[in-house]
Amino acid sequence: MTYPKEEKEILQFVKEKRIKVVRLWFTDILGQLKGFAITSDQLEEAFSEGMGFDGSSIEGFVRIYESDLLAKPDPKTFALLPWDVEGEPTARMFCDVYTSDGKEYEGDPRYVLKRNLRLAEDMGYSYYVGPELEYFYLRAPDSPTILDEGGYFDVTPVNIGTKLRKRSIFALEQIGIQVEYSHHEVSFSQHEIDLKFQDALTMADFTMTYRLVVKEIAREEGVYATFMPKPIFGINGSGMHIHQSLFKKGRNAFYDRSDQYCLSSAAKHFIAGLLTHAVEITSITNQWVNSYKRLVVGYEAPVYITWGRMNRSALVRVPNYKPGKEQSTRVEYRAPDPGCNPYLAFACMLRAGLRGIEKEYPLPEPFEEDIYAMSEADRRRRAIQSLPDNLYAAIQETERSDLVKETLGPSLFDKFIANRKREWEEYRIQVTDYELKRYLPIL
Secondary structure (H helix, E strand, O other), X not given: OOOOOOHHHHHHHHHHOOOOEEEEEEEOOOOOEEEEEEEHHHHHHHHHHOEEEEHHHOOOOOOHHHOEEEEEEOHHHOEEOOOOEOOEOEEEEEEEEEEOOOOEOOOOHHHHHHHHHHHHHHOOOEEEEEEEEEEEEEEEOOEEEEOOOOOOOOOXXXXXXXXXXXXXXXXXXXXXXXXXXXXXXXXXXXXXXXXXXXXXXXXXXXXXXXHHHHHHHHHHOOOEEEOOOOOOOOOOOOOEEEEEEEEEOOEEOOEOOOOOOOEXXXXXXXXXXXHHOHHHHHHHHOOOOOHHHHOOOOOOOOOEEEEEOOOOOEEEEOOOOOOOOHHHOOEEEOOOOOOOOHHHHHHHHHHHHXXXXXXXXXXXXXXXXXXXXXXXXXHHHOOOOEOOOOHHHHHHHHHOOHHHHHHHOHHHHHHHHHHXXXXXXXXXXXXXXXXXXXXXXXX
């Protein structure tokens, strides 16, 4: 569905459709959706001046003595929610956050992505992404009980998961979000809906909306949808493989017909940038303690820092070029999980790739072997590095990274590191069921 994208058109649309409530959305530093509702009577003021709110209660935002912030809605994100609130149609818009004196707030994740997109524009590039978000349908949020025992691309039996995916797709399209395809994933009760390639800012907004829609549709059916990276022991976790490319003057800057891989020098340097800085950005793309329960060998998770074309055990995969499909030339970064903050994740991947282009990082030869099957000695001999294996190790690498600090900005960078360290400390002192079962009977 198509919606108006200009302020005057939106005001007229709201009046004609008798919309009484508009929800204004933004995110905290962890990518948790935040927001508040205004009446349609306040919408013109929201566009012109912004709506004030207390930022001191938002994770990673301002301190209590500098709490006043403004949320200004982005008219390009206007859409009706695919469900009514108490029988009334409700609209939503994403907001940019400003300080009380009208400056862009540096702690706003959406601002961080926009600032890094401007850096790409200064180099002549536009950045496009297409994420593949996996998730699970479960009986309830307090117990990982599955709904089905289906596998990859299974069609039958048609069950509640199939119905939920279908309803979610219709809801997304009603908001104006185009879906490419959907399917059952590898693990029991695991599903995937893929969105059509978009510019990174639009896709970050879409990703936030996608997660809410999937959860809300599941809730209406009396079940629970989770984007937790690894909710169930012993089966594959959920990833968010991200396809990405740069465009210049309307043409795909990653494509070069004369190259054996049909990759331009910019594409090769971009891939080299992702590989070189992968360790540094992992705490951004995989920000939870639980993220590292997914990033282990044996469950199709990309642990090793290599690239390839057909190799799904590599961190970066370059899908094969198809004649006549030059515009679809892209690289797929396979580490992120669907629990990350998409604004920060996209910004860090972009900055890593741009650094590779700026510094002309050389791209190593691709690996097309199954890296999981190699011995540790073979991997050492071939100098294959690994991603961090726990959140604390990832935080330490990020804390040393000038690239991530420049990407996020000093203030948000410090707040993110402090927040992640706090989570690690909370996790570190827990006594788990594993420990009780393993040690209590023998010690």
